[in-house]
Amino acid sequence: MIQRFSLCALGTSAPNPVLTTILYFRGEYETHIKDKKCPAGVCKALFHYEIDEGTCNGCHLCALKCPQEAITGENKKAHRLDQAKCIKCGICYDVCKFEAIVVK
Numbered sequence: 001m002i003q004r005f006s007l008c009a010l011g012t013s014a015p016n017p018v019l020t021t022i023l024y025f026r027g028e029y030e031t032h033i034k035d036k037k038c039p040a041g042v043c044k045a046l047f048h049y050e051i052d053e054g055t056c057n058g059c060h061l062c063a064l065k066c067p068q069e070a071i072t073g074e075n076k077k078a079h080r081l082d083q084a085k086c087i088k089c090g091i092c093y094d095v096c097k098f099e100a101i102v103v104k
Contacts, residue, residue, distance in 0.1 A: 044088050048104045051092075053078035056100035062092040 003015045022029060028039050038046045051062075051071070056078040063071040063079055070086045073079030081092070093101040 044090060047088050047090070048083075049081060049086060049088065049090075049092060050102045050104060051079050051081050052100050052102050055098055057098055059098070061095050061097070062101065065091050065095045067091065 003012050003019075006012045006014075031037055031039050032043065032046070036046055056073075058073060058076040058078060060073070060075050060079070063069075063073065067089065068085045068087050070082045070084075071079050071092060072082070093103060
């Protein structure tokens with residue numbers, strides 16, 4: 001609509017970048033909107049972090065580094081991640097040496 005009814009050249013060309021990405025990356029747009037997932041793996045807001053209790057050995061490093069204190073648990077026991085507190089910063093994923101943090 002902007003392109004079609006604009007009265008100046010800027011208005012007719014401004015939508016071009018968006019229209020071009022929709023043309024070539026339509027599937028990614030649809031996946032973001034319908035499935036709430038990011039195929040490229042760059043939209044942190046669409047990530048969902050979980051702790052694999054079978055892999056977590058309770059080293060407590062993720063809990064110490066979490067800025068929101070969303071990870072709780074006792075030493076040497078599997079930890080838990082409170083989704084309501086999690087801001088999806090990815091620090092827990094980065095510091096976990098045992099690959100117990102799973103991104104979905």
